[in-house]
Amino acid sequence: MSAFNTYLRLGYEHIVNPAALDHIIFIVALTAVYQPKSWLKIILAVTFFTIGHSLTLTLSAFDLVKFDKKLIEFLIPVTIGVTALFNLTKAGQDQKSKSKFWIAGVFGLIHGLGFANYYGMLTLGETKYWSALLPFNLGVELGQLLIVAIILLLMVIFQMMLNTKSQSWNLFFSGTAFGLAVLFCFQNWPF
Amino acid sequence: MNFLLTLILSLSGTVGAHNFHVSITNGELNPKTETLQLYMKVFMDDLEDGIKSSTNKALNLGKPNVHPQADTLISNYILGHFSVKANGKELNFRYIGKEIEQDIVFVYLEVPVKPTVKELTITNTLFFDRFDDQSNIVNIEVGGEVESAFLEKSNPTRTLHFD
Numbered sequence: 001m002s003a004f005n006t007y008l009r010l011g012y013e014h015i016v017n018p019a020a021l022d023h024i025i026f027i028v029a030l031t032a033v034y035q036p037k038s039w040l041k042i043i044l045a046v047t048f049f050t051i052g053h054s055l056t057l058t059l060s061a062f063d064l065v066k067f068d069k070k071l072i073e074f075l076i077p078v079t080i081g082v083t084a085l086f087n088l089t090k091a092g093q094d095q096k097s098k099s100k101f102w103i104a105g106v107f108g109l110i111h112g113l114g115f116a117n118y119y120g121m122l123t124l125g126e127t128k129y130w131s132a133l134l135p136f137n138l139g140v141e142l143g144q145l146l147i148v149a150i151i152l153l154l155m156v157i158f159q160m161m162l163n164t165k166s167q168s169w170n171l172f173f174s175g176t177a178f179g180l181a182v183l184f185c186f187q188n189w190p191f
Numbered sequence: 192m193n194f195l196l197t198l199i200l201s202l203s204g205t206v207g208a209h210n211f212h213v214s215i216t217n218g219e220l221n222p223k224t225e226t227l228q229l230y231m232k233v234f235m236d237d238l239e240d241g242i243k244s245s246t247n248k249a250l251n252l253g254k255p256n257v258h259p260q261a262d263t264l265i266s267n268y269i270l271g272h273f274s275v276k277a278n279g280k281e282l283n284f285r286y287i288g289k290e291i292e293q294d295i296v297f298v299y300l301e302v303p304v305k306p307t308v309k310e311l312t313i314t315n316t317l318f319f320d321r322f323d324d325q326s327n328i329v330n331i332e333v334g335g336e337v338e339s340a341f342l343e344k345s346n347p348t349r350t351l352h353f354d
Contacts, residue, residue, distance in 0.1 A: 003330045006339040010213065010326060019210065019324055118211035120293045121232055125217065132215070 004135045007122070011139020016146060022076050022184065026111065027147050029083040029177035030104055032170045033093045036155040041095070046144055048101045052108020053115075054137060060116035070190040072113045077184035079107040084178035087170055212237070212322040216273075216315065216329040222306040227282070227331070231269065231298045237318055238296050242268050244321075253291050265289055269298050269317070276312040277304050308333060313340050314348040 015023055030049065031042045083103055086092040091099055122132040158164040214237075218229035239250050242264050250264060251257045258264060266286035275282045287299035315327040327342040331351060338351035 001339050001341065003337050003339040006328050006330070006341045009341055010328065013324075013326070014211065017324060115211065117294065118213075118234075120295050121211065121213060121215060121234065124292055124295055125230065125232060125297060 003131070007132045007135035008139040008142070011136035011141075012143045012146075013139075014136075015140055015143025020143075021180075022080065023111070023144075024147055025177050025180055026076075026080050026083065026107070027144065028151065028173050029080050029087065029181075030100065031148070031151055032084070032173040032177070033087050033100070033166075034095065034155075035166045036152060036159055038095055039152055041100070042148055042152065043145075045100045045104045046148055048104040049108040049111070050137075050141055050144065052105040053112040053140075056109045056112030057116060057119055060113065060119060067113050067116075068190070069114075069117055070188070072110065073188040074185060074190045075110050076114050077181040077188060079110055081178055081181035081185065083107065084174040084181060087174040093170065210322075212318065212325040214315070214317050214325075214327045216327070218329070218331040220304055220306055220308070220331070220333045222334070225303055225305060227275070227302050227304040229284075229300045229331075231273070231300065231317075232295050233269075233298065233317065235291065235294045235296050237321070238265065238268070241318060241321060252296065262286065262289065265296075265298060269300075272315065272317040272319075273300075274314045275302070277308050278310055279312070306334065309353055310350055311338075311353070312348060312350040313342070315340075315342045316347045319344045319347060 014020060027046060027049070030045050034042050086099075086103065091097060122136055123129055126132050155169065159166055159169060214231060214233045216229055216231040218227055220227050235252055239252060242248060242250055245268065246264060248258055248260075248264060250261050252261065270284055270286065273284075275284070282302045282304065284300040284302045287301050289299065290297040311331060311333075313329045313331075315329055317327055318325040323344060325344065327347075329340040329342065329349075330337055331339075333353040336353055338353060340349040340351060342349060
């Protein structure tokens, strides 16, 4: 196996992993208001999340930002809760609104900081700065796209075949995400 | 219901933290000195915790009260989990030293190997007893060709082939 494939797999398994539940739940909350026909918007929202995520990762790798790890670990479930609550508002449910992209990007910044402490493992001592980092991030994106694909498949089954109202879908998944987010907030309480 | 709650709580024990359990080893076979030179990158807290739980000794790396036998402890711990066979024969690594950068410990190892080697069988079980999701990556370059092993608990050994 080439080193590229090894790091690709590392990134993929970093997302497709029970320990990545926070990441997965955020994606679920982010996409809960959409209907299957808005699949492109779902992919766009998740990509904005990746952009935000990569941005803070890169900045922290250059030691440009430093934050308290405990605070970040608390803020991550807060972003999930806020996203879930926003799904209950009219603006949050507007299919044409770009607000979801902003939320994804800004909250992606916070999620990126959660990983910042581990970043040196992929950059320090490597022959080229990107040699491990690039395939790792590609793997992360692949993992996210797999999760989006599973969500879309479930949406098609429930909303198009079983005629579940998209409103019910939204309430069900926003509620689940919010409940878990509250639990995670208490577990990561930093104060 | 109790079962569900336990499941959620145990799953969420790692959530938010979303820990990254990985070690990376990069190595190169130097044809001039006929040695395989490796450095292993491990997270300092994982290494400290691992050694503490197996020897009950605190390394205190990077602190004024660093353990006087820190190098021996690290060497024993790493070499107790990491091994390489060349053409089926076990190699005896020499511990060269360590370096600390940010929160990562670089462990340097060396062993004589003929540059004509065609097969290296790598085993790295580091931290598999501590984390179920630990991944150990080993990249080795022989004659300009890099081969890579992705080792995890269910699959801790891999043979790399060089042409």
